[in-house]
Amino acid sequence: MFFDGTISHAQSKNADMEFRRQIARERENTKNLLIQRKPLQSKTGFPKPDSAPHRYPRDKPVSHSDISSAPLVDVVKLAASLQRFADDRDWQQFHSPKNLILALTGEVGELCEIFQWMSDADSLSSATDPEIGQAIKDELADVLMYLVRLSSVLGIDLNEAVTQKLASNDHKYPVDKARSTSKKYDRL
Numbered sequence: 001m002f003f004d005g006t007i008s009h010a011q012s013k014n015a016d017m018e019f020r021r022q023i024a025r026e027r028e029n030t031k032n033l034l035i036q037r038k039p040l041q042s043k044t045g046f047p048k049p050d051s052a053p054h055r056y057p058r059d060k061p062v063s064h065s066d067i068s069s070a071p072l073v074d075v076v077k078l079a080a081s082l083q084r085f086a087d088d089r090d091w092q093q094f095h096s097p098k099n100l101i102l103a104l105t106g107e108v109g110e111l112c113e114i115f116q117w118m119s120d121a122d123s124l125s126s127a128t129d130p131e132i133g134q135a136i137k138d139e140l141a142d143v144l145m146y147l148v149r150l151s152s153v154l155g156i157d158l159n160e161a162v163t164q165k166l167a168s169n170d171h172k173y174p175v176d177k178a179r180s181t182s183k184k185y186d187r188l
Contacts, residue, residue, distance in 0.1 A: 020135055072166070073159040079152045082145060095153055104146035111139035 086092050114135050115123050127133040151158045172185035181188070 020138065024134065024138060071159045073162050075148045075151075075158055078145070078148050082149045083152065086149075095149060097150060097154055100146055100150040100153060104143065104150060107139060107142040107146055111136070111143060114139065 086095055114132065115126065118126060127136055148158070151161075173188070177188040178185075
Protein backbone atom coordinates (compact mmCIF):
# COMPACT_ATOMS: atom_id res chain seq x y z
CA MET A 1 0.00 0.00 0.00
CA PHE A 2 1.36 3.39 -0.98
CA PHE A 3 1.39 6.07 1.70
CA ASP A 4 1.42 9.63 0.43
CA GLY A 5 2.00 11.21 3.84
CA THR A 6 -1.55 12.45 4.37
CA ILE A 7 -4.10 10.98 6.71
CA SER A 8 -7.64 11.99 7.50
CA HIS A 9 -8.77 13.29 10.87
CA ALA A 10 -10.72 10.04 11.42
CA GLN A 11 -7.64 7.95 10.63
CA SER A 12 -5.58 10.04 13.02
CA LYS A 13 -8.20 9.71 15.77
CA ASN A 14 -8.49 5.93 15.21
CA ALA A 15 -4.72 5.53 15.30
CA ASP A 16 -4.55 7.58 18.50
CA MET A 17 -7.25 5.49 20.19
CA GLU A 18 -5.57 2.22 19.11
CA PHE A 19 -2.26 3.51 20.47
CA ARG A 20 -3.95 4.36 23.80
CA ARG A 21 -5.51 0.87 23.95
CA GLN A 22 -2.12 -0.72 23.25
CA ILE A 23 -0.48 1.35 26.00
CA ALA A 24 -3.29 0.38 28.40
CA ARG A 25 -2.75 -3.33 27.59
CA GLU A 26 1.01 -2.96 28.13
CA ARG A 27 0.42 -1.18 31.44
CA GLU A 28 -1.93 -3.94 32.57
CA ASN A 29 0.66 -6.59 31.65
CA THR A 30 3.37 -4.65 33.49
CA LYS A 31 1.11 -4.19 36.51
CA ASN A 32 0.41 -7.93 36.60
CA LEU A 33 4.14 -8.67 36.46
CA LEU A 34 4.85 -6.22 39.28
CA ILE A 35 2.05 -7.63 41.43
CA GLN A 36 3.51 -11.13 41.13
CA ARG A 37 6.90 -10.02 42.46
CA LYS A 38 7.89 -9.68 46.07
CA PRO A 39 8.08 -5.96 46.92
CA LEU A 40 11.50 -4.52 47.75
CA GLN A 41 12.16 -3.50 51.30
CA SER A 42 12.62 0.24 51.67
CA LYS A 43 16.18 1.36 52.39
CA THR A 44 15.22 5.03 52.34
CA GLY A 45 13.98 5.24 55.91
CA PHE A 46 10.60 6.57 54.79
CA PRO A 47 7.68 5.30 56.87
CA LYS A 48 5.71 2.38 55.48
CA PRO A 49 2.33 3.34 54.00
CA ASP A 50 -0.84 2.81 55.99
CA SER A 51 -3.09 -0.02 54.93
CA ALA A 52 -5.58 2.50 53.48
CA PRO A 53 -4.88 6.00 52.24
CA HIS A 54 -6.27 8.78 54.40
CA ARG A 55 -8.61 11.09 52.55
CA TYR A 56 -9.86 14.45 53.72
CA PRO A 57 -13.39 15.44 52.74
CA ARG A 58 -13.42 18.51 50.50
CA ASP A 59 -15.77 20.42 52.76
CA LYS A 60 -13.74 19.81 55.92
CA PRO A 61 -10.79 22.17 56.46
CA VAL A 62 -7.48 20.45 57.09
CA SER A 63 -5.81 21.61 60.28
CA HIS A 64 -2.05 22.00 60.65
CA SER A 65 -2.09 19.25 63.28
CA ASP A 66 -3.62 16.87 60.71
CA ILE A 67 -0.88 17.76 58.23
CA SER A 68 2.00 17.24 60.64
CA SER A 69 0.71 14.00 62.20
CA ALA A 70 1.02 11.72 59.15
CA PRO A 71 2.92 11.72 55.86
CA LEU A 72 1.02 13.51 53.11
CA VAL A 73 2.85 11.67 50.35
CA ASP A 74 4.17 8.12 50.61
CA VAL A 75 5.63 6.83 47.37
CA VAL A 76 8.13 4.31 48.74
CA LYS A 77 6.50 1.27 47.11
CA LEU A 78 5.96 3.08 43.82
CA ALA A 79 9.56 4.36 43.75
CA ALA A 80 10.84 0.83 44.45
CA SER A 81 8.65 -0.64 41.70
CA LEU A 82 9.81 1.99 39.21
CA GLN A 83 13.45 1.39 40.18
CA ARG A 84 13.03 -2.35 39.70
CA PHE A 85 11.23 -1.77 36.37
CA ALA A 86 14.13 0.40 35.14
CA ASP A 87 16.81 -1.97 36.49
CA ASP A 88 15.21 -5.01 34.85
CA ARG A 89 15.41 -3.25 31.47
CA ASP A 90 18.78 -1.56 32.04
CA TRP A 91 17.08 1.81 31.62
CA GLN A 92 18.87 3.56 34.48
CA GLN A 93 21.29 4.89 31.85
CA PHE A 94 18.42 6.81 30.21
CA HIS A 95 16.90 8.19 33.39
CA SER A 96 18.82 11.41 33.76
CA PRO A 97 16.89 14.27 35.36
CA LYS A 98 16.77 16.05 31.98
CA ASN A 99 15.29 13.03 30.20
CA LEU A 100 12.78 12.39 32.96
CA ILE A 101 11.66 16.03 32.96
CA LEU A 102 11.17 15.93 29.18
CA ALA A 103 9.18 12.69 29.47
CA LEU A 104 7.12 14.19 32.31
CA THR A 105 6.39 17.26 30.20
CA GLY A 106 5.27 15.04 27.32
CA GLU A 107 2.88 13.15 29.58
CA VAL A 108 1.44 16.40 30.97
CA GLY A 109 0.92 17.45 27.34
CA GLU A 110 -0.97 14.22 26.65
CA LEU A 111 -3.16 14.90 29.69
CA CYS A 112 -3.80 18.44 28.45
CA GLU A 113 -4.73 17.09 25.03
CA ILE A 114 -7.63 15.15 26.54
CA PHE A 115 -9.12 18.35 27.99
CA GLN A 116 -8.28 20.64 25.09
CA TRP A 117 -11.43 22.22 23.65
CA MET A 118 -13.72 20.85 26.39
CA SER A 119 -16.02 23.28 28.11
CA ASP A 120 -15.50 23.75 31.85
CA ALA A 121 -18.66 21.73 32.50
CA ASP A 122 -17.51 18.89 30.23
CA SER A 123 -14.10 18.81 31.89
CA LEU A 124 -15.70 18.46 35.33
CA SER A 125 -17.66 15.38 34.25
CA SER A 126 -15.04 13.94 31.88
CA ALA A 127 -13.92 11.13 34.21
CA THR A 128 -17.46 9.70 34.25
CA ASP A 129 -17.16 8.75 30.57
CA PRO A 130 -15.55 5.28 30.51
CA GLU A 131 -13.23 5.90 27.55
CA ILE A 132 -12.21 9.44 28.52
CA GLY A 133 -11.98 8.50 32.18
CA GLN A 134 -9.58 5.65 31.36
CA ALA A 135 -7.44 7.95 29.21
CA ILE A 136 -7.30 10.47 32.09
CA LYS A 137 -6.31 7.73 34.56
CA ASP A 138 -3.57 6.52 32.20
CA GLU A 139 -2.08 9.98 31.74
CA LEU A 140 -2.32 10.85 35.44
CA ALA A 141 -0.52 7.59 36.21
CA ASP A 142 2.21 8.44 33.68
CA VAL A 143 2.63 11.92 35.19
CA LEU A 144 2.83 10.51 38.70
CA MET A 145 5.28 7.78 37.75
CA TYR A 146 7.65 10.17 35.98
CA LEU A 147 7.41 12.64 38.88
CA VAL A 148 8.19 9.94 41.44
CA ARG A 149 11.00 8.56 39.28
CA LEU A 150 12.49 12.06 38.92
CA SER A 151 12.34 12.68 42.68
CA SER A 152 13.92 9.28 43.29
CA VAL A 153 16.79 9.89 40.86
CA LEU A 154 17.41 13.31 42.42
CA GLY A 155 17.11 11.99 45.99
CA ILE A 156 14.25 14.33 46.87
CA ASP A 157 11.78 13.28 49.56
CA LEU A 158 8.40 14.21 48.05
CA ASN A 159 6.66 14.19 51.43
CA GLU A 160 9.16 16.70 52.81
CA ALA A 161 8.91 18.85 49.67
CA VAL A 162 5.08 18.86 49.71
CA THR A 163 4.92 19.55 53.45
CA GLN A 164 7.33 22.50 53.12
CA LYS A 165 5.50 23.87 50.06
CA LEU A 166 2.11 23.68 51.79
CA ALA A 167 3.53 25.58 54.77
CA SER A 168 5.00 28.17 52.40
CA ASN A 169 1.70 28.55 50.53
CA ASP A 170 -0.17 28.84 53.83
CA HIS A 171 2.09 31.76 54.73
CA LYS A 172 1.85 33.38 51.27
CA TYR A 173 -1.92 32.98 51.00
CA PRO A 174 -3.48 33.73 54.41
CA VAL A 175 -7.14 32.69 54.47
CA ASP A 176 -8.42 36.15 55.37
CA LYS A 177 -6.73 37.70 52.31
CA ALA A 178 -6.86 34.87 49.77
CA ARG A 179 -10.42 33.56 50.20
CA SER A 180 -12.42 33.71 46.93
CA THR A 181 -9.71 35.47 44.92
CA SER A 182 -7.33 34.21 42.27
CA LYS A 183 -4.79 36.97 42.84
CA LYS A 184 -1.16 35.96 43.25
CA TYR A 185 0.28 36.29 46.75
CA ASP A 186 2.22 39.45 45.94
CA ARG A 187 -1.03 41.20 44.92
CA LEU A 188 -3.14 40.33 47.97
